[in-house]
Amino acid sequence: MKRAPEEHVTDSQSLIENRPPSVATLFLERVAATPEGEAYRYPVPPASGQGPDDWKSLTWAEAAQRVYATAAGLIELGVGPEERVALASSTRVEWILADLGVLCSGAATTTVYPSTNADETAYILADSGSRIMIAEDAAQLAKARECRADLPDLAHVIVIDETAAVPAEGDPEGWVLSLAELEKRGAAYLEKNPSCVKERVAALRADQLATLIYTSGTTGRPKGVRLPHDCWSYMARAIQATGLVNEEDVQYLWLPLAHVFGKVLTAGQIAQGHVIAVDGRVDKIIENLPVVRPTYMAAVPRIFEKVYNGVAAKAREGGGAKYKIFQWAAGVAREYAKVSQDNFRRTGNASVPFGLAAKHQVADKLVYAKLREAFGGRLRAAVSGSAALAPEIGYFFAGAGIHILEGYGLTESSAASFVNPGEAYRTGTVGKPLPGTEVRIAEDGEILLRGPGIMQGYHGLPEKTAEVLESDGWFHTGDIGELSADGYLRITDRKKDLIKTSGGKYIAPAEVEGQFKAVCPFVSNVLVHGANRNFCTALIALDEPTILTWAKEHGLAGKDYAAVVATEQVRELIDGYVERVNEGLQRWQQIRKFRILPRDLDIEHGEVTPSLKVKRPVVERTFKDLLDDMYAGTRES
Structure with missing residues (x-):
């Protein structure tokens, strides 16, 4: 049932104004509210290496057991509030659990892409002052070893892959631990200090550092973006307030969690309480979708472009007649999407003329239904961000019944500043600001943002911070855009591009x-x-x-x-x-x-x-x- 606009605004304001100081607090509340509810699904490859993966689940209570053990393990290792714990891993369920463990210990996560080379990894670890590194496997451990002499503050490396957590000659005693060992030590510490994690969470302040995310600079060294707990708590509640997701959703998450776009999705999920199926292997996306059957997912435009090109190539392989049918169906889809969106914008009704509806029905049986099945058959909406989606590709998917809601944000704004609003989405725009986010367009066309999602600044770089963040809170995005009369934003380009x-x-x-x-x-x-x-x-x-x-x-x-x-x-x-x-x-x-x-x-x-x-x-x-x-x-x- 749809809520009246006035009620939705009131709910949004209440959710955001009454947000807790941190996502760690939200996590504790979620575990208490739905302990037996399913929280995460993750793949376990077969022992033989052949055949499909076996997908397993964690309830919120089971996830909490591991999160609290990780948090207590870090406390036992001497990690204090706001001290940095680096996390260098691909997207997997352990990334989420470890990140939550860091937050619940009162520490702050420094995210590191697993593709980052040893030199840049060393720079990020040193610049952030990270005391612990959680490394995915032998390759990430090797980077830490290579630069250990330059990192005197790096006290321990915790390895997710237990088989790779093997001390080497020259390692200080106890320098390398497996994540399983850390959890075991944490569980023992919890037995003696049962309230230690909840005490750390209760002591968290909204302005306390939660995450350092290093932007991948095109020139020079990357800059560490300081995002306090309040940024994530606000994002979690703002996503919830949009009404785009609900507790029954199954979200498929493959995006890099070291990237702000992937990270914000985990915050929104905790607030809403739905299921996330986690697997960062990009080459498994096509295989996973019919298995996971998501109702909601987020992706970058390149994924939708690849799907579109793949469908077109498959039709071309089927011969001239099949390719002509595809081209006709693609044209119908675009026309259908444009007409229905235009009608919805003008009248609130997405109806189309009878002739177009009839053509669309035929095209649906021939082409669109198969495409929807490839996405698992239940996809209600997909969010696209990180770069612009070509409107003609967006219209194709919209007409085929795969609704791509473009959004917009930056690392400096905690990822989600704008998103298209459900049924009222407009292809070619990034939608409207999230509740609580302000926007204005400068005289030169630059988009300026202000709100609780904006960063504190760049780590250790006050001059660079002053270049983009005004004293009254307005953040200069570096993007050029246009606002429609009813608040939809269209990005035209990067200012510098x-x-x-x-x-x-x-x-x-x-x-x-x-x-x-x-x-x-x-x-x-x-x-x-x-x-x-x-x-x-x-x-x-x-x-x-x-x-x-x-x-x-x-x-x-x-x-x-x-x-x-x-x-x-x-x-x-x-x-x-x-x-x-x-x-x-x-x-x-x-x-x-x-x-x-x-x-x-x-x-x-x-x-x-x-x-x-x-x-x-x-x-x-x-x-x-x-x-x-x-x-x-x-x-x-």
């Missing part, structure tokens, strides 16, 4: 890139370049499985990716899509030249972040020769 050509024209590269992704089913990543140049160019990376399938059908079987993309056939194929995009662009926005990259952009080369966002300066440096070649012989003014 706006291109000004040598002719004085401004271009939002993300807008052009999004349009290209919507028409080209072979693209993986694209970067539009043109700052201080007299025309725009593009670096294009193709999706390897999709282009290799195409290659087999066009006489290029047996060639590897680099050889295939170097052929004139592929250049002509992509040139056709570039021309299609250019038809809808202003002359100064058009892509005049392009180069296909010999490999995709990746985390290992530092070209994309762990949340799959492209680092423009890194890509432009790496492929400078290709960019220069496209402008060779032209006059640059």
Whole structure:
């Protein structure tokens, strides 16, 4: 049953104004309220290594037993309030339990991506002053060992993978422990001091440091973003207040938990009390969805782009007739979504004309129903964030019955500042501000935010903090956007990413890139370049499985990716899509030249972040020769 708007506003205000000081407090309240309710699901691979995973569950009471044991174990090791405990692991249930253990001990979590190299890991551990490191496996332990001489304050490394928690020659006595050992020590400590964890939680202040998340800088060292307990408590209650999730939901969580987007989802889940199925293996997403059958999940645009390209490629493999049906159905989906959203915006009713509804019904049986089944058949909504989703891809999924609610936020704003409101969502926008968050647009178009989710500042960097955080609490996001009359925000680009050509024209590269992704089913990543140049160019990376399938059908079987993309056939194929995009662009926005990259952009080369966002300066440096070649012989003014 839907609540009246007035009632919803009152509930929202009450939830937020009466929030507890910390998510640790919320966790204790959740355990007391629904101890036998299911909290987490996680996969256990078969011992043989063959066959499907076995999914197991933890109730809130079972989760609490492990969380309290971890917290008590850290207390027994001498960890004090606000002291940092680094957490270097992929997304798995132990990450969540360990993080909660850190928070319940009164300490603060320093998140470290498992893909971070040893040098940068050492910097983060030293800069944060982390006393303990919780490492996932032998690889993360090796990084700590490599830099141990530079980290005199690092007292212990706790290893999640018990088989890897083996002391090596040169390790100080007791320096390496397994997570199981820490929990065992914590359980024994709890027997002697049964109230120690609850006392630590009760002593937590809203302004006390809870998390240090290091932003993946494109130049120089990353900055540690200081997020106090109140940020997470506010986010938990604000997510709850949106009404987008309920206690019956099953959420599939694969996002990196070292990233603020993944971390905020765990806070919202504790407040609402629904189930999270946790598995960070990206290569298992397609396999997991029909098993988990989520009702709600969050992802980054790259995942939806890959699904869209995969569906298009599969249809193409089925022959010309099947591909034509897919293309027709995709067009119907987009038209259906645009008309229904427009009608809902104007009248509050998402109805469409009879003829369009009839076409949509046929397309649903032929295409959309199968697509929904691939997502598990129960997906009510998916939240997309971290980067812009191409509107044409968003409309396709919306028309197919997979409702993608775009949202917006930054590490500095605890991830979730805007989200599209349920039925009233508008593709191409990031929705409305969360209850309690203020927004204004500066004269130059920059988005400014203020509210309880905004960071305290950058760790140990008061000058950098002053550059973005005003004394009255307004945070400068660095993003350019537009607000509609009824409060929907559209992001146009990063302020620093706006291109000004040598002719004085401004271009939002993300807008052009999004349009290209919507028409080209072979693209993986694209970067539009043109700052201080007299025309725009593009670096294009193709999706390897999709282009290799195409290659087999066009006489290029047996060639590897680099050889295939170097052929004139592929250049002509992509040139056709570039021309299609250019038809809808202003002359100064058009892509005049392009180069296909010999490999995709990746985390290992530092070209994309762990949340799959492209680092423009890194890509432009790496492929400078290709960019220069496209402008060779032209006059640059």
